[in-house]
Amino acid sequence: DQQVKQNSPSLSVQEGRISILNCDYTNSMFDYFLWYKKYPAEGPTFLISISSIKDKNEDGRFTVFLNKSAKHLSLHIVPSQPGDSAVYFCAASETPKILSRAGGTSYGKLTFGQGTILTVHP
Amino acid sequence: ETGVTQTPRHLVMGMTNKKSLKCEQHLGHNAMYWYKQSAKKPLELMFVYSLEERVENNSVPSRFSPECPNSSHLFLHLHTLQPEDSALYLCASSHNDRGSYNEQFFGPGTRLTVL
Numbered sequence: 723d724q725q726v727k728q729n730s731p732s733l734s735v736q737e738g739r740i741s742i743l744n745c746d747y748t749n750s751m752f753d754y755f756l757w758y759k760k761y762p763a764e765g766p767t768f769l770i771s772i773s774s775i776k777d778k779n780e781d782g783r784f785t786v787f788l789n790k791s792a793k794h795l796s797l798h799i800v801p802s803q804p805g806d807s808a809v810y811f812c813a814a815s816e817t818p819k820i821l822s823r824a825g826g827t828s829y830g831k832l833t834f835g836q837g838t839i840l841t842v843h844p
Numbered sequence: 845e846t847g848v849t850q851t852p853r854h855l856v857m858g859m860t861n862k863k864s865l866k867c868e869q870h871l872g873h874n875a876m877y878w879y880k881q882s883a884k885k886p887l888e889l890m891f892v893y894s895l896e897e898r899v900e901n902n903s904v905p906s907r908f909s910p911e912c913p914n915s916s917h918l919f920l921h922l923h924t925l926q927p928e929d930s931a932l933y934l935c936a937s938s939h940n941d942r943g944s945y946n947e948q949f950f951g952p953g954t955r956l957t958v959l
Contacts, residue, residue, distance in 0.1 A: 765953050766934070771947065827875065829899055833886075
């Protein structure tokens with residue numbers, strides 16, 4: 723039972739155009755969402771996040787939109803550049819739990835989608 | 845050395861071998877994670893350590909044995925693995941303040957092949 727789904731395995735976009743990557747989730751307890759980017763032979767790197775109290779968060783060329791009623795989020799990249807070609811993962815977190823052990827730190831499990839391969843053509 | 849490092853980057857082992865994967869984080873974080881990524885599947889969380897204490901074990905077979913001697917180091921000891929355990933094993937770390945969401949920082953991974 724996959725709680726976070728990226729239904730498009732791949733996306734191809736021309737340089738300078740907009741890339742839109744989509745992600746759907748089923749667990750209504752998720753309240754924080756992240757996007758990661760992964761190049762071959764490297765680990766995922768954090769890109770941008772959004773809390774469920776917002777519906778939009780912007781950072782330079784990257785904007786994440788959240789539609790809570792539809793349980794859908796999307797990542798917009800504009801303008802797209804060839805260096806953006808990578809695998810993009812969305813991830814979702816529930817509210818972190820306070821750990822009574824482990825010094826009272828918090829922990830919120832991340833659930834990942836299966837990724838979308840973005841190719842930006844020059 | 846900065847960020848999260850993992851060694852070895854590639855490992856080929858037989859089903860009867862014993863090997864260990866190593867992860868080190870230089871970010872001052874207090875939590876560390878092991879994930880497994882198989883082809884065309886989402887990242888699967890295996891283990892979580894917070895302040896060197898294991899706080900999650902995601903129904904992982906006992907042939908995988910984690911060890912966290914301090915907040916900067918994490919090991920995954922492997923023994924009698926199966927070919928289906930071949931995958932990319934990713935280590936991550938985060939700073940888990942009380943009540944905060946945890947943006948995790950990943951290492952480059954170890955590509956494991958079990959023959």
